[in-house]
Amino acid sequence: MTNQPLPTLQSWVAVPKNSDFTIYNLPFGIFQSKRLSARVGIAIGDKIVDLSVLHEEGFFSELSQLPHDIFLRDALNxxxxxxKPVTRRVREKVQELLVDENDSLKEHTCRGKAMVNRSEAQMLLPVKIGDYTDFYSSIEHATNVGTMFRDPSNALLPNWKHLPVGYHGRASSIIPSGTPIFRPKGQFKDANMDAPEFGPSRRLDFELEMAFIVGKSTKMGDSITTVQAEDHIFGMVLFNDWSARDIQAWEYVPLGPFLGKSFASSISPWVVTMEALEPFRAQGPEQDVPVLPYLACESSHSFDIHLEVYIQPEENKASKVCTSNFKHMYWNIAQQLAHHTVNGCNVNVGDMMASGTISGATPDSYGSMLELAWKGTKPISLEEGGERKFIEDGDTVIMKGYCKKEHIRVGFGEVSSKVLPAK
Structure with a gap:
């Protein structure tokens, strides 16, 4: 955790109050518009900096490693x-160009071409995701689920405090914010049913998560230590790991989640770099069971990221249903990556690893409807009337996340998806 004084920077670009995309952030994403093909941009306020224009005009001339068309790709991979020495320097250079006292871009003839209105842009998936892993790293969430479905006095399975539990998910169905999903279909069997039935899921749920993007590949047989881990992580996004609870409950024994998870996961389109998150390191939960040496951490890898979830029914106001924080995670990102690779599993640039549901200690901080409505027994009320046990057709689920310290705000924007009826 850093205790150094935080710098004060002012941009010549107008940044609305409480904007997630301040000059301290400058996240990377892939955008296109009616007149522009897919390309790399950096968000600042309500604008996107078209990095291909800056490169074309020579603003990155000191970085000879940059191919001429590197910012005209449809993915960040x-x-x-x-x-990181190159990507960090690009971000730093853009930050230098955007500060108020620097006129080189502000007064340049390319300024109008380089600054794109975010409202006119369509955001795409930021990376080509080769592989996706989902962890199960919130002790509050694991305890809640164990209490509901197993013995409350032994809610955590014997391995849980010894390793970051995870499973390999489906990368092909990860979609960018704004993309609607169809209610999934599958088998389910309640305790009062004699045989399984097939049909649309009756217990569709969100899972409030975050995910990190692998920034450096490894070879088979190699492992990443907790010390090396953040050098292999480029940045983070918000992640909604949609879940069909009834399908999942019937299928998961003995091999774990399958159809109940693989139909869709939604992510926010802007990748917030680890450099931008540096001022927000936080102390994570105490790990009260000693971990094996390969999982030991000498420094903090937790981050104080405020998280919120909203449910917006069709033609109604959105209701906030959850307020949580990423710092609640029992297993941190360095431990997750170290465990993932300790057996020699290779990782590739663009691989995505999600945190698992992020729940806090209080009922209003639970990161899923399964917990918020406690398996459907305690429906939650919406602001404009009505209640929810699970997510209904026509509902839009919106997740937001941001960090705030002194005068600095760094945010992720939002990830939102509307639920459509099953096909």
Whole structure:
């Protein structure tokens, strides 16, 4: 955790109050518009900086490692693969160009071409995701689920405090914010049913998560230590790991989640870099069971990221249903990556690893409807009337996340998806 004084920077770009995209953030994403093909941009206020224009005009001339078309790609993978010394310097250079006292871009003839209105842009998936892993790293969430479905006095399975539990998920159905999903279909069997039935899920749920994007590849047989881990992580996004609870409950024994998870996961489109998150390191929960040496951490890898979830029925106001924080995670990102690779599993640039549901200690901080409505026994009320046990057709689920310290705000924007009826 850093205790150094935080710098004060002012941009010549108008940044609305409480904007997630301040000059301290400058996240990377892939955007396109009616007149522009897919390309790499950086968000600032209500604008996107078109990095291909800056490169064309020579603003990155000191970085000879940058291919001429590196910012005209439809994914960040090739840029990320150049390594943190390069990606960090690009972000720093853009920050230098955007500060109020620097006139080089502000007064340049390319300014109008380089600054794109975010309202006119369509955001795409930021990376090509080769592989996706989902962890199960919130002790509050694991305890709640164990209490509901097993013995409350032994809610955690014997392995839970010894390793970050995870499973390999489905990368092909990860979608960017704004993309609607169809209610999934599958088998389910309640305790009062003699045989399984097939049909649309009756217990569709969100899961409030975050995910990190791998920034450096490894070879088979190699492992990443907790010390090395953040050098292999480019940045983070918000992640909604949609879940069909009834399908999942029937299918998961003995191999774990399958159809109940693989139909869709939604992510926020802007990747907030680890450099931007640096001022917000926080102390994570105490790990009260000693971990094996390969999972030990000498420094903090937790971050104080405020998280919120809203449910918006069709033609109604959105209701906030959850307020949580990423710092609640029992297993941190360094431990997750170290455990993932300790057996020699290779990872690639663009791989995505999600945290698992992020729940806090109080009922209003639970990160899923399964917990908020406690398996459907305690429906939650919405602001404009009505209640929810699970997510209904026509509902839009919106997740937001941001960090705030002194005068600095760094946010992720939002991830939202509307639920459509099953096909």
């Amino acid at each position: 090739d840029f990320i693969a150049l390594g």
